[in-house]
Amino acid sequence: GAGVSQTPSNKVTEKGKYVELRCDPISGHTALYWYRQSLGQGPEFLIYFQGTGAADDSGLPNDRFFAVRPEGSVSTLKIQRTERGDSAVYLCASSPRQGWPYGYTFGSGTRLTVV
Amino acid sequence: TQLLEQSPQFLSIQEGENLTVYCNSSSVFSSLQWYRQEPGEGPVLLVTVVTGGEVKKLKRLTFQFGDARKDSSLHITAAQPGDTGLYLCAALYGQNFVFGPGTRLSVLP
Numbered sequence: 001g002a003g004v005s006q007t008p009s010n011k012v013t014e015k016g017k018y019v020e021l022r023c024d025p026i027s028g029h030t031a032l033y034w035y036r037q038s039l040g041q042g043p044e045f046l047i048y049f050q051g052t053g054a055a056d057d058s059g060l061p062n063d064r065f066f067a068v069r070p071e072g073s074v075s076t077l078k079i080q081r082t083e084r085g086d087s088a089v090y091l092c093a094s095s096p097r098q099g100w101p102y103g104y105t106f107g108s109g110t111r112l113t114v115v
Numbered sequence: 116t117q118l119l120e121q122s123p124q125f126l127s128i129q130e131g132e133n134l135t136v137y138c139n140s141s142s143v144f145s146s147l148q149w150y151r152q153e154p155g156e157g158p159v160l161l162v163t164v165v166t167g168g169e170v171k172k173l174k175r176l177t178f179q180f181g182d183a184r185k186d187s188s189l190h191i192t193a194a195q196p197g198d199t200g201l202y203l204c205a206a207l208y209g210q211n212f213v214f215g216p217g218t219r220l221s222v223l224p
Contacts, residue, residue: 004157033211042119042203042214043158056210091157099210101146101165106157 002026004107006092012113013082021077021110023092029105031098032075034067035091037109043091049075050098082114118142119204119215127221131193136218138204139186146207147187149178151200152217158203194222 005024013019025032031050035043045059049069057067064082069075079086089111093104122137138147146165150158162171164180164187171178175198177190191198199222205212 035214040216040219042121042205042216045211045213048211093157099207101207102163103148103150103160103205104212105160106150108155108157 004092004094004105006090006107006110008110009108010111010113012115015082015084015114017082019079019082019112021079021090021112023075023077023107025073025075025092025094026105027073029094029096030072031095031100032069033093033095033104034075034077035093037089037091039088046077046090048098055098079112082112084114087112087114117216118208118213119206121202121204121215121218123218124216125219125221127223128194130195130222130224132222133190133192134194134220135188135190136202136220137186137188138215140206141185142206142208143184144206144208145184147180147184148205148212149187149189150203150205152203153200158201191220194220196222196224198222 007022033048034046037043047057052072064080067077089109091109093106120139148163149161152158162178167184168182169180175192179188201217203217205214
């Protein structure tokens with residue numbers, strides 16, 4: 001596609017529920033990144049994929065968070081047993097390749113609210 | 116401890132004024148970007164600088180990368196209300212970009 005697409009744009013869920021957030025990167029971009037942005041903060045790295053594999057998942061806060069990219073394009077970020085502290089904007093970005101030095105193209109994000 | 120620090124945290128100015136915001140680190144980076152983020156949107160890339168001492172201009176915006184590649188500045192001339200937003204710097208750290216906390220700029224008409 002022309003840009004990075006994220007769905008849904010907003011998600012409200014109850015504490016303890018499971019949620020999935022979807023990212024559709026720019027066509028042909030092999031590197032895909034997930035970031036989380038809390039109110040008033042800069043984006044914090046969660047995980048990145050080069051192709052189908054998670055090349056670095058060191059930013060995932062705990063084992064309730066998991067992400068997949070089975071065919072090397074669309075990625076899904078999955079959060080189990082959601083907690084109120086998970087409320088944030090989840091941003092997805094893509095770049096032509098791993099280690100691309102010229103910056104990312106971001107989607108508009110999914111605003112997750114856990115009540 | 117933040118890898119990148121940005122100052123000021125907040126800035127509110129009148130239309131037509133000039134301003135400079137800063138991004139600092141104790142680490143050396145091979146690549147540094149500036150992004151602008153508006154409410155409800157993802158960050159949008161403004162510029163990439165890769166060479167120490169490099170200066171880039173984008174209309175009324177001037178970006179400078181420090182000689183030692185540890186810091187950068189963004190100067191806006193004759194600010195307009197459309198410049199309002201969160202200005203983020205980001206640096207390549209390993210294989211990923213690390214972001215600063217941002218400077219929230221408000222330009223009042």
